[in-house]
Amino acid sequence: MVRGFGVLLLVTGVIGGLVSRFSLEPLSVLDFIPLPLILLGGFLYFRGGQHAARALSRQPYDGGDSVLYLRAFSTDPTALGRTFRSIFWVGLATMSTDVECLARALSPFGRLHVIGRPEEGLPRPGGKTVYTGDDAWKQVVQEMMLTAKLVVIRPAANPGVLWELTRAREIVPADRLLVEVRGLSAREYREAAESMARCGYELPAKRPRRGGFFRFSPDWKPEFLPLSGPVTRRGVVNVYRKMTVFTLRPVFAHHGVPWTRPGLSAGFVAYLVFLGLLGAFVLTAAIAGAILG
Numbered sequence: 001m002v003r004g005f006g007v008l009l010l011v012t013g014v015i016g017g018l019v020s021r022f023s024l025e026p027l028s029v030l031d032f033i034p035l036p037l038i039l040l041g042g043f044l045y046f047r048g049g050q051h052a053a054r055a056l057s058r059q060p061y062d063g064g065d066s067v068l069y070l071r072a073f074s075t076d077p078t079a080l081g082r083t084f085r086s087i088f089w090v091g092l093a094t095m096s097t098d099v100e101c102l103a104r105a106l107s108p109f110g111r112l113h114v115i116g117r118p119e120e121g122l123p124r125p126g127g128k129t130v131y132t133g134d135d136a137w138k139q140v141v142q143e144m145m146l147t148a149k150l151v152v153i154r155p156a157a158n159p160g161v162l163w164e165l166t167r168a169r170e171i172v173p174a175d176r177l178l179v180e181v182r183g184l185s186a187r188e189y190r191e192a193a194e195s196m197a198r199c200g201y202e203l204p205a206k207r208p209r210r211g212g213f214f215r216f217s218p219d220w221k222p223e224f225l226p227l228s229g230p231v232t233r234r235g236v237v238n239v240y241r242k243m244t245v246f247t248l249r250p251v252f253a254h255h256g257v258p259w260t261r262p263g264l265s266a267g268f269v270a271y272l273v274f275l276g277l278l279g280a281f282v283l284t285a286a287i288a289g290a291i292l293g
Contacts, residue, residue, distance in 0.1 A: 001048070002044050002047060002048030002051060003044070003045050003048030003049060003052070004048075005041075005044055005048075006040075006041045006042070006043070006044030006045035006046075006047075006048055007041065007045060008041070009037045009038070009040050009041030009044065010037070010038055010041035010042065010045065010086065010095075011041075012034075012037055012041075013033075013034040013035070013036075013037030013038035013041055014034070014038065016033060016034035016037065017034035017035070017038070018278065020034060038086050039083055039084070039086060041086065042082060042083045042084075042085065042086025042095075043079060043082075043083040043086075045082075045086075045095055046077070046079050046082040046083065046097075046125065047079060047122075049096070049097070049100065049125025049126070050079075050122040050123060050124065050125055051122065052125065053122070053123040053124065053125050053126065053127070053128075053129055054122055054123055054129075056127075056128050056129070057116070057123055057128055057129040057130070057131070059128070064110060064111060065109060065110030065111070065149050066110040066111055066112070066113050066144070066147065066148050066149065067103075067106045067109050067110050067111070067112045067113065067127075067148055067149060067150045067151075067152065068112075068113050068141075068144045068145060068148040068150070068151045068152070069099060069102060069103075069112055069113070069114050069127060069152045069153075069154075070114075070115065070141070070151070070152070070153045070154070070161065070164045071114075071153070071154035071156070071161070072154070072156040072158040072160065072161050073117055074156075074158075075154060075156070076117075076124045077097050077124060082097075095238060096125065096126075096238045096241070097124060097125050097126050098126075098182070098183075098240060099112070099114060099124065099125070099126030099127055100125050100126035100127075100238075100241075101126075101238055101240040101241035101244060102126070102127075102152065102180075102240075102241075102244060103126050103127045104241050105241050105242075105244035105245045105248065106150060106152075106244075106248070108252070108257050108258055108259070108260075109149045109150050109255070109257055110148070110149050110150075111127070111128055112126070112127035112128065113127055113128050113129075113130055113144060113148075114126065114127045114128070114129055114130070115129075115130055115131075115132065115137060115140070115141065116129035116130065116131045118131055118132070118133065118134070130144075138163065138167075141164060141167070142167060142171065145167065145168060145171055145172050146171060146172075148176070149176065149255070150176055150177075150178060150251075150255075151168055151172050151176055151177050151178070152177075152178045152179075152180055152213075153165060153168060153177070153178070153179055153180065154179075154180045154182075155179055155180075155181070155192035155193075155195070155196055156188075156192060156195075157191040157192060157194075157195045162195055162198075162199060165195075165196055165199045165201070166199040166200070169199055169200045169201065169220070174216040174217060174218050174219070174220050175215070175216065175217075175218065175254060175255075177215075177216055178213045178214065178215055178248075178251070179196075179201075179203070179213065179214040179222075180213055181207075181208060181211055181212060181213065181214065181224075182211030182212070182227070183211065184207065184211075186207050189207035190205070190207070193205060200220070201220070201222070202220070202221070202222060203222055204222070204224070208224055208226060209226075210226040210227055210228075211226070211227050212224055212225050212226040212227045212247055213225045213247065213248065213251075215250075215251060225247050225248065225250065225251075226247065227240075227243045227244070227247050228243065228246055228247055229242055229243040229245070229246035229247070229262075230246075232264055233246075233261070233262045233263065233264060242262045245259075245260075245261075245262055246262070
């Protein structure tokens with residue numbers, strides 16, 4: 001419900017902002033209302049996802065198939081950051097977190113599990129959060145690695161992540177491990193690749209031009225799967241989820257997991273219609289202004 005109200009505020013704010021932007025009327029107080037609506041909508045959307053994640057984390061383990069996602073805590077999004085991202089188009093196009101998109105894209109493999117910060121009040125949106133003490137987390141992660149159908153690791157030059165990469169190399173079959181490379185600067189990628197080399201991996205020294213995933217052959221040779229997908233099926237919101245589905249199709253096929261092609265994006269079609277109507281409105285207003293002027 002919180003998320004639904006957040007979406008309503010976001011849509012209202014965006015439409016109001018566009019109308020204000022192309023209006024021929026003089027600037028008024030009403031023109032400043034869309035921005036607070038967008039910010040509040042972005043905050044509520046993220047906070048609603050946190051409450052949903054907390055409810056999921058309290059559910060008992062059901063013994064079903066699972067996907068384990070490991071990353072450095074420093075990469076987790078914050079409520080403040082996600083709120084201010086909502087005022088930019090890139091923020092609106094990625095309203096759900098990367099972990100939420102990954103959880104939905106890989107749901108045919110099982111429920112995605114993440115390790116949560118012991119001290120956090122609310123978990124970050126996406127997957128089922130597992131909490132454990134500082135003295136037991138390695139044992140918990142190791143047990144989850146052994147049972148997960150897929151292990152996805154976001155690399156970082158971080159002692160905890162390096163231990164996870166080393167342990168995954170030792171106990172996880174090569175075809176069940178994916179390394180997510182997305183949003184890394186050239187320096188961050190180079191540091192991660194160098195750190196992974198010390199753990200027994202052989203990633204290319206140069207960062208791929210696009211984000212994506214490394215998968216591995218039985219002898220641990222890496223193969224890069226770049227993020228891709230038809231524009232008409234990516235949509236305009238939460239693009240990462242659908243691109244991940246297209247990108248990881250070979251992984252689905254390899255494991256014999258049913259793969260479903262994302263449908264034609266209604267949002268993309270609506271976006272094109274909206275742009276067409278907006279263009280017609282602006283053109284009509286300009287012609288009317290020229291005639292009346």
